[in-house]
Amino acid sequence: MKKLKISGNSILLIITVALFVVMYGAGCIVYANKGFTHLQTFLNILINNAGLLCVACGTTCVMLTGGIDISVGSVVAMDCMFLAVGMEEWGMKSPVLMLLVLVIGIVFGVVQGFCIAYLEIQPFIVTMAGLFFARGMTAVICTDQVSIVSDPLFVKLSNMKLNIPFNIGAYENKKGILQIPYVRITVVIALLVVLLIFLMLKYTKFGRSIYAVGGNSQSATLMGLDVRKTKMKTYVLASFLASIGGICYCLNTMCGTTTQATGLEMDAISSAVIGGTLLTGGVGNVGGSLVGVLINGTISTLVKSHGKLVSSWANIVTAILLCFFIVLQAILAKVKESKKA
């Protein structure tokens, strides 16, 4: 007889999903006249946060090993600047540049991963140095704002509208023109990343060992897992995903600036935490992070829909939510401990 057991961790995920539904439902009721009920509003959240979604997947993996990577936001900024300057000033083709960006991401991850896994330096310090380095490199590449206009392929990719098939959620606007909901190519990339990472964590040896290392690195070693190698690979993966996120982000903004994506790493971390990933490692899922990102996006959309609220309200609401989830996690952990004793 198999008994359906709901552990504390799945409770967290259920609460997160419920919260998203309630929040979005409330938005639909309150801002019905502002188009909140249209499918496109939901898709816009995905479009605006495609880059963050990729980054959050990497952050989640790192957090599953019990580490942290705060360099990802700066890596995104560096990628955007590199792409922008490469296309506009060096006259390079976008496919080459995109490939180069991914290689840069991997190299960045290898250096950070080596310092963390093999030199046993605290992840926070190493990735903080990475944050400084990438942010500074952004300015070294170029200190001005560079807009991407000249590369036809990149512009085409950025403007490409992928319509939802069978006209689901289509509606006629005030002028009587049929509006078919669409997503950008970035959303497809981001969702593909989520799916792949989800499958990887669930079914591959590497994915399983990430959980094992995060759960208890000592017993992972005793089981014969190469803890250091796993950790290193995870940081490489995070930087690689940050680079993919950077490309998505760039396709969305179509420019490179030095202050771009500031604080993105914290958004990614808070999305993961809201999605039920424990910072102590070993517990969590990218599915939760996806919902976390959606919640973040919904909050800012709600604040924007209100029209009169200042954008800092979005930060405050996210922080309150974060606080709520962190405290909830702590309480659940305490309950678990007292049950054991």
Place this chain on the structure above:
Amino acid sequence: MSNIKKITKMQLFLPIFSMILVMLVNVIYDLASGNAPFGFFSISTQVTSSGNTILYGRLIDILNRGSEVAILAIGMTLVVSASAGTDISVGSVMSLSGGMCCMLLAGYGVTNVSEYACPLWVGIGAGILVAVICGLFNGFLVAYLNIQPMVATLILWSAGRAIGLLLCNSAIVYVRVPSFQFFGSYVGFLPTPILIAAICVLIMALLLKFTALGTFVQSVGINKKAARISGFNSAKIILMCYAICGLCAGIAGITATSRIYSADTNNIGLNMEMDAILAVALGGNSLGGGKFNLAGSIIGAYTIQAITTTLYALGVSSAQAPVFKAIVVILIVVIQAEPVRDYFKKMSAKKAAAKEA
């Protein structure tokens, strides 16, 4: 040989060594560019437009600009030592306390005043009080709910600045009153921030010297459970450390605000938490908690400022400076890393063995 080893093993070796290195770079740069060889160290007096005589020189500048980081480093050292984690909210809290102070002094929604809306001490007091409350909030989450410090402080990291912006109605609030500028300008010939930092350090040093505070904090940091069993109230001590860290952030915030006599909430204390954490690491303190050395942190703070000032002097723009900072950080932590040290130990042992054979 053994003397050299003794020196390199001293806890203060690393911060002092890096400070000397930075100074050397300055001297070499001065020589190369044909300036006076020790222009870096020269301190002269200058008469300001208002007729005051003030000290002037690059060293003074470093001491002046480094005050905020030094003040933050005091609190951060305690937090790192007691809870084996970092408080990443200090920059935001600085901005919040500055915003609170200016909002009270100018009145809500007013962006430019030349007269106080309420007494100066009320503004400053409220600013610092808010910061202490923030510290207590962080401390409560860490000490009583056992939440990882970085996550617990992440909340205020994102909310602090946002609340500050709300208080200032999303605008830069200018308080153009001479007495408000006092904390960021000069007292006699000495820049006030230096004095404020010195007082903070002195008070902390006296506290550590004449009370058992240091012992308490360290024992909690080394082993929380053992400390509790031997009769310390671990949670209370951690809470206090975070409160002190908040207090320091408040003082630093007021100083930074007074320096530009305005609450530029978006920019005050930006990335300051990184500098403060860096100062602690540079001071030879383990970020894993336990034993700490306040002097190291303070020297570390000024070293970071020296690096920044030197980079500016070398013509590196403020946006590009982080690259070099990152390289310095990585070099320092790699030298300190356990596996690297072991490797060098093995190497020297091999050499000694080869000599004997």
